[in-house]
Amino acid sequence: MKVIKEKHSLAMRWAHWINFPLLGIMIWSGLLIYWANDEYEVMIFGHRFIKFFPEWFYNLLHIPHRLSEGMAFHFLFMWFFTLNGIFYVLYTLISGEWRELWPQKHSFKEAWLVLLHDLHLRKTAPPQGKYNAAQRIAYSAIIVMGAGSVWTGLAIYKPVQLNWLTWLMGGYHLARIWHFALTLGYVMFFVIHVIQVIIAGWNNFRSVISGFEVINEPPKPTAHDEEKS
Amino acid sequence: MSLQNPQHMTKKKVKQPLTVEQKIRRREFLSFGIFGTLSAAAYGGWKWLYHSPEEQAGVTAGARAPLRRALNKTELFFRRLTFNENHLVKTYPVEMAAKTVRHNSDIGSEGDVDIDQWRLRIVRKDKSVLNITYKEILALPKTELVFDFKCVEGWDQIQHWGGVLFKDLLTHFGLLKEVEMDYVGMMTPDEQYYVGLDMPSAIHPQTILAYEMNGKPLPAQHGKPLRLIIPVKYGIKNLKRIGTIIFSDQRPPDYWAEQGYDYYSGL
Helix, strand or coil: EEEEECCCCCHHHHHHHHHHHHHHHHHHHHHHHHHHHCCCEEEEECCEEEECCCCCHCCCCCCCCCHHHHHHHHHHHHHHHHHHHHHHHHHHHHHCCCCCCCCCCCHHHHHHHHHHHHCCCCCCCCCCCCCCCCHHHHHHHHHHHHHHHHHHHHHHHHCCCHHEEEEEEEHEEEEEEHHHHHHHHHHHHHHHHHHHHHHHHHHHHHHHHCCCEECCCCCCCCCHHHHHC | CCCCCCCHHHHCCCCCCCHHHHHHHHHHHHHHHHHHHHHHHHHHHHHHHCCEECCCCCCCCCHHHHHHHHHHHHHHHHHHHHCCCCCCCCCCHHHHHCCCCCCCCCCCCCCCCCCCCCCEEEECCCHHHHHHHHCHCCCCEEEEHHHHHHCCCCCCCEEEEEEEEHHHHHHHHCCCCHCCCCEEEEEECCCEEEEEEEHHCCCCCCEEEEEECCCCCHHHHHCCCEEECCCCCHEEEEECCCCCEEEEEECCCCCCCHCCCCCCCEE
């Protein structure tokens, strides 16, 4: 028998879908800024392994020579990005939904089992609540990363007036590297997240828009059955 | 065809409890309808902003009008919340200063300048002009500063500058009424490059008019004979080869603020 099961609260769904375009705009405008001094690369044994970013990538996205434009967009949308994040964190704390989200002691061990299961290397997955162990870690980490982006961003934005924060973030250079690395992290998160959502299927995807999942429940046992057991 | 059985109609009005399938369909329709509508609205809003008209050219120019308003408001917020003249820029031991100081632009300071001919022109509030020679500036107390110079592009470099505190210069020449004003404007002798500074930043205890770099007189590339070093601002505000200084209660023209950059550009 089909049953409607409430899954995601309205506040969580709002925060999720508002964040999606905001983060997109922040990453894009961040690229416009980064281009003006694109000094990061991955060196392995003196060989340049990855350059952030190659010319073709910039040209494809029309990034070059738009620093002032990038700053103007970045310093407007940072407000919405931050406020939406604060809203979500406060809601999650006050509503108590954090209990289903924040990793538990056994989550870190269990996450491996989830990963092995997802990679079809293990038959069974550990029992879970709303989120499995890997999800708890991922969806909590992404919030911590969001906070990290705000703090490192402020450290780069006002390194004199907020010099205590710049110091706390490891200085101007390190704050800028963190700010950049976190963005790469979002992109990786996004790719894995989308693949997982596609694999999980329609019922799961629908729940983040409609709030509910449909589950098949076996018919309820009658009083007579219960007596027997 | 239009005739309907009245009995049938009343029958239809009796509300049946919704089946699970109907409930699912109904909630899907509603939530996806709202989701689609809001997505379209958000996309429309973005399109509007992205194609919004450029601001009217004035002291600032070159940014989209709504974004310029946001820049100004955001800066005001951070200024009021965080600016404090006692917040000092971190200083470094002089050995850490770069030997080869980065050079980005020559606008307004191309070629060489004759130090004997050069004068610092200061236009007082009453429009009278004070002409100061290079030697008069050298006679004032010298302040040295080794700090991390930050460019709006994102690079930074520890540099060593020496000169007179702007605050000291104003006091020495009795420009007390001028200090009460809201803004300082500085421009190169050819007026090709110019910056506007809010007074609190201009009289910040680390803002200097520099005539030395790494202990030697300024080379032409770095603003010979006198340049601004204002550590609480991005490099774009650190004007090279000062010709004229003015004071105003309105924002003086600013080269990069006319190219879409934030007027305040404070750190």
